[in-house]
Amino acid sequence: MAAATVLVTGATGLVGFETYDQLRGAADVAVVGTSRRVPPAAPDLVPWDMGNGPHPPALARHWDAIVHTAADVRWTMEPDEAVRANVRTVGALRPLVRPDTHVVHVSTAYADGLRGNIESTDPADYRNTYEWSKAHAE
Numbered sequence: 001m002a003a004a005t006v007l008v009t010g011a012t013g014l015v016g017f018e019t020y021d022q023l024r025g026a027a028d029v030a031v032v033g034t035s036r037r038v039p040p041a042a043p044d045l046v047p048w049d050m051g052n053g054p055h056p057p058a059l060a061r062h063w064d065a066i067v068h069t070a071a072d073v074r075w076t077m078e079p080d081e082a083v084r085a086n087v088r089t090v091g092a093l094r095p096l097v098r099p100d101t102h103v104v105h106v107s108t109a110y111a112d113g114l115r116g117n118i119e120s121t122d123p124a125d126y127r128n129t130y131e132w133s134k135a136h137a138e
Contacts, residue, residue: 003030007063007096009089010070011035011045015106019067032059036070050092051084065102066093073108075128082133090137111135 006023010016011033023031034048046058050070072085090105097103111118111134113126118135126132 003028004064005029005062006031007059007066008033009048009050009066009068009093012037012039012042013069013071016067016069019069034059034070050089051086052088055092055096059096062098063096063101065104066096067104067106068093069106071106071108071134073130075130077129077133079123079129079132082129083136086130086133087137105138107138108134111138 006029008016008020008023008031011020012035016033016035020031020033023029033042033045034050035042035045036047036049038045038047046056048056048059068090070089072082077085093103108131110127110131113120113131113135115125118138120126121136123129123132126135
C-alpha cells in the first residue's frame with residue numbers, strides 16, 4: 001500500500017513541529033512540512049509565506065491530508081496583518097484540497113472571544129486581533 005501523503009503547515013511552530021516530527025517517524029506516511037521561515041537546520045521544509053502568495057510548485061500534488069497549524073500568535077497585530085497571517089492562510093489551502101483530502105484545521109481555545117462564540121465579525125468582541133482573526137478563519 002502506498003504511503004499516505006500529508007502536508008503540515010507551520011512546521012516550525014510549537015504544534016506544527018511536533019505534528020511534523022511525529023509523522024516523519026511513521027512508516028506509512030510521506031510528510032511534507034512548510035514554514036514561513038525555514039531555518040538552516042531544516043532544509044527539508046518547503047518555504048511558503050501562506051498569507052502573502054500562492055503555494056510553491058513543489059506542493060502542487062495530491063494530499064491525503066493537510067494539517068494546518070500555521071498561525072501568527074502575536075496579540076498586537078493590526079487587523080490587516082492578523083487577516084493576512086491567520087485568515088488568508090486558510091484560503092491559501094483551497095487549491096491544494098481535493099474532494100478526498102482530509103483537512104485538519106488547528107485553531108485556538110481563544111477563538112470564541114468575549115461572547116463565547118465565533119459569530120461576531122467585530123474586533124471589539126474579542127480580546128485582541130489574534131483571537132478575532134482565528135475566529136474569522138474558522
